[in-house]
Amino acid sequence: MNSIALQLNKSLEGTQAGSLLSEMGKRFFFPRGIIAQAAEASKKATKYNATAGMAFNNNQPLILSSIKNSITGLEAKDYITYAPTPGDRELRELWLEKIKIKNPSIKEIHTSLPIIVPGLTSGISNCADLFLNPGDNIVIPDLHWGNYDLILKTRKEINIHTFKFFRDGRINIQSLKETLISSAKNGKVSLLLNFPNNPTGYSPTKSEAESIAQAIKDVALMDIKILVMADDAYFGLFYEDEIYKESIFSLIANLHNNVLAVKIDGATKEDYAWGLRVGFITFAGKGLTKEHTDALEQKLMGSVRSSFSSSPKLSQNLVKKALLSLDYSRDKAEFESLMKARYLKVKEILEKRTNGKRLKELPFNSGYFMTFETTPGYNERLREELLEVGVGTIALGDTSFRIAYSSVDKSNLEDLFSIIFSVSDNLQ
Amino acid sequence: MNSIALQLNKSLEGTQAGSLLSEMGKRFFFPRGIIAQAAEASKKATKYNATAGMAFNNNQPLILSSIKNSITGLEAKDYITYAPTPGDRELRELWLEKIKIKNPSIKEIHTSLPIIVPGLTSGISNCADLFLNPGDNIVIPDLHWGNYDLILKTRKEINIHTFKFFRDGRINIQSLKETLISSAKNGKVSLLLNFPNNPTGYSPTKSEAESIAQAIKDVALMDIKILVMADDAYFGLFYEDEIYKESIFSLIANLHNNVLAVKIDGATKEDYAWGLRVGFITFAGKGLTKEHTDALEQKLMGSVRSSFSSSPKLSQNLVKKALLSLDYSRDKAEFESLMKARYLKVKEILEKRTNGKRLKELPFNSGYFMTFETTPGYNERLREELLEVGVGTIALGDTSFRIAYSSVDKSNLEDLFSIIFSVSDNLQ
Incomplete structure (x- = not known):
């Protein structure tokens, strides 16, 4: 070794x-190889640094114009060169x-x-x-x-x-x-x-x-x-x-x-x-x-x-x-409240539902998803049936049926679940 | 299996x-799991797609402002969502x-x-x-x-x-x-x-x-x-x-x-x-x-x-x-000619050198590098000595001493090699 x-x-x-x-x-x-030696040189080689497997000119990395023109507010050396x-x-x-x-x-x-x-x-x-x-x-x-x-x-x-x-x-x-x-x-x-x-x-x-x-x-x-x-x-x-x-x-x-x-x-x-x-x-x-x-x-x-x-x-x-960035906390708070509103809406829909009761929701309180438990194999049949009416869901294992409410607007959740429930009710 | x-x-x-x-x-x-089902849904789920482990609003992925503001000419969905x-x-x-x-x-x-x-x-x-x-x-x-x-x-x-x-x-x-x-x-x-x-x-x-x-x-x-x-x-x-x-x-x-x-x-x-x-x-x-x-x-x-x-x-x-992009071929040609000019310069330096003859160059004709063969252990000693005068090089194994001329401007190559040769000549 x-x-x-x-x-x-x-x-x-x-x-x-x-x-x-x-x-x-x-x-x-x-290893104490190229990377370690290059790291050492980046501190000590103040005159010429001939360690890097990269191409520099005038102390700047070469970069294709199209890439450079796509990035604002970062120097080429901060994104086109190797990261440590x-x-x-x-x-x-x-x-x-x-x-x-x-x-x-x-x-x-x-x-x-x-x-x-x-x-x-x-x-x-x-x-x-x-x-x-x-x-x-x-x-x-x-x-x-x-x-x-x-x-x-x-x-x-x-x-x-x-x-x-x-x-x-x-x-x-x-x-x-x-x-x-x-x-x-x-x-x-x-x-x-x-x-x-x-x-x-x-x-x-x-x-x-x-x-x-x-x-x-x-x-x-x-x-x-x-x-x-x-x-x-x-x-x-x-x-x-x-x-x-x-x-x-x-x-x-x-x-x-x-x-x-x-x-x-x-x-x-x-x-x-x-x-x-x-x-x-x-x-x-x-x-x-x-x-x-x-x-x-x-x-x-x-x-x-x-x-x-x-x-x-x-x-x-x-x-x-x-x-x-200054926007960070504001953006995050905004996105979180968006997600929470969807979560609350889904909870409300489930509470008030009058149909689709064959689908038993598992406990959920966080994240992007909620999952229904189904009888074995029913989850995949339901998934396929829903695809036919333009609704995408995920069937996992034999009995899990996952809905990513993170990717559906709150205003559409009512309709989404009503389709799921009615397709489920009509499925033998 | x-x-x-x-x-x-x-x-x-x-x-x-x-x-x-x-x-x-x-x-x-x-596997025919989440990814395969999401791919299927991306074609068929024209109404609602609740497959993705991502967060969307108004059919657009959520994205932090700072990231969005840093990218020009690409839609958020073309870079912030998962690639296949x-x-x-x-x-x-x-x-x-x-x-x-x-x-x-x-x-x-x-x-x-x-x-x-x-x-x-x-x-x-x-x-x-x-x-x-x-x-x-x-x-x-x-x-x-x-x-x-x-x-x-x-x-x-x-x-x-x-x-x-x-x-x-x-x-x-x-x-x-x-x-x-x-x-x-x-x-x-x-x-x-x-x-x-x-x-x-x-x-x-x-x-x-x-x-x-x-x-x-x-x-x-x-x-x-x-x-x-x-x-x-x-x-x-x-x-x-x-x-x-x-x-x-x-x-x-x-x-x-x-x-x-x-x-x-x-x-x-x-x-x-x-x-x-x-x-x-x-x-x-x-x-x-x-x-x-x-x-x-x-x-x-x-x-x-x-x-x-x-x-x-x-x-x-x-x-x-x-x-x-339209710039692509021009940029590439420009960079290649830059690299080739350095290559030719290095060849010329080696041909004309009067000192540093202890360093034997190995054949080279392409890429970013050239390598000298040294006596065992000499490569590392030379590397360390050169660092002291602000020059970064790479010692590989016992006998390889690599110069990345890709990262040194042509106008500096003469000086770079003259330092390497004289440090080598002075090293016991």
Whole structure:
């Protein structure tokens, strides 16, 4: 194994992070190669810098006119050149600052500096690379984003163990805990949580969030090391007072020496920038010092460098500029109130409905979606039938039928649901 | 294994592509899930589309003002929404058209439609996922981009076997062929070629290119299946008449039934758009029909979806717009002549030099770089010494010392090399 990798492994020895590393994770390191030498030169090579695999003229990067003419308010060097492997430093610092504002209870907790990846999928995939071996077990809710299967099972041959997400309209924490315990293997288990949950649009209440954390702690107390990944894609769109308004990461970040918390989030949904591909990975865990999280960052940079090299720089700088802009808070508040109004409208429609009662809505209180539970196979038949009348919906698994009210204007929701209900009523 | 994956494997049965798939490659498929259903809805859901995990209002995506105000000449829906998993269809078609213009000898050869990935590293990494198992052997030149080691060896545990790139100032094709033969395992071997080569800046002459193809064919005739990846990052910057002006992919794309050719290229260097992260993967091989390449595209889409989901859409549309713009050819010609002038200047400096003779230049005729060969360890000492006088260079391995003349103005080259030579002469 490479000597830098060994050194990083040594730094992590005795920590939960060190114990949880996959074989690939153990091998990862950030080489002292071209990128490191170029970084050194960017500080010291004040006369001539002949390191970069880019083309410069008069200290400016070459750039096609059409591209240059499409961008306003950014210098070419701020978007056409390579971004650093871990991402733009200022954006990473700014994002961490925002994380701590949105999650005040971890204000004083040490975390790594977020590393930038091209979207949430890349965040999950790179974390799986770092921490999960083929054949390892991971626990996720039975109601989950379909891409988890492709990332974890198809790509990485990780065994997915699902827990029952709901019981009696609440998160089934007993099922979560039992599944964690029964899935532990060689003193290790992983958990991937996603709140607001896709597809249901459900986020835990304060007491549910605390019970989840307690369940994880109980398992940790059984001398089981636990990786907890918080997929916070839809973070922030919380429509009810009772919801726990921080990421579950807050309650895990300093929970127990056996628990490593990873926050995977991004501008994708939080900042309405789906196609820009700006995601972040942040580590924390009880007992982890800066030396430890630095080692994890170096390992993750090895994963980044060996899978996509660096994230799109233009996207990073657009997000940074947006976060710093005067319009930002106003825009976000406006969009959130738009989404909340739709949520309330959907709730009202469901409450008042007189037909379509075959469709049972699952609990929802946040995010972009709501999901009906159907009899097996009915969801796909209903989806196909609705397409025939020009209405697009999503059928997931055998029994989930998802509506993204995020993409339908409030004024159309009444009509949308009335079509869904009547098509459902007419479907044998 | 998933039934769609099995079906794709069946489609590829009996072809070189089918034989070359890795275990992961065999598992890959593109699920009929959210993305496929959303694609269906985008055609049929003319009334309401409640599929997308995005937020729309009045048929327009929500977008932060700051981001919107930074982009000119593109609609928000063309850059802030998700790109399709395989990338923007028009850009894929346009890129293939350009490939065929730049490589006229494959004009009539069937290839897949290029799939878009966020840069060349992602291209290589995703191809390795598709075709290489841990423990497989891959052949690359001894002089190669350092990141190959991280992608192939560190990430994927593939055994790297190097051939001697040069002998007597020419590509050592005998070493290439012998290494291919000795590296074949279970009737299979892989080869990764990179022209213009990083770090040397060397591209094969017409006769060298033909000899390379012949060597590969000779090995194929021994009933060995060969995956040939052409890393064409620096394609197009050819400064000498004798150079083979097409990609080596042209000579492999229809070479033999045992050979699968993969072209990995991108806007990164070819279109001076390093930070945008727009790369492409294209397949071809003798005997491969559209049915076969469609199956490969579906497999690659599974790899894409499970590693980064989709490539940045703004970047894709900026590249597309640039390729279609009236300035494009003029800009490219201008940049190429700038680079060629630097190349000629470097050649002149080396020819006329009276000092620094300890540094032996390796052959170069193309791309961004030239490389000196040094005694072992001297390269790093020289690099460090040069940093002290404000000059940034790259030391690779034990004996390579790389100068990116692409990033130094022609008017400064004389001074740059004179500093390098005199620092070298003064270094014990």
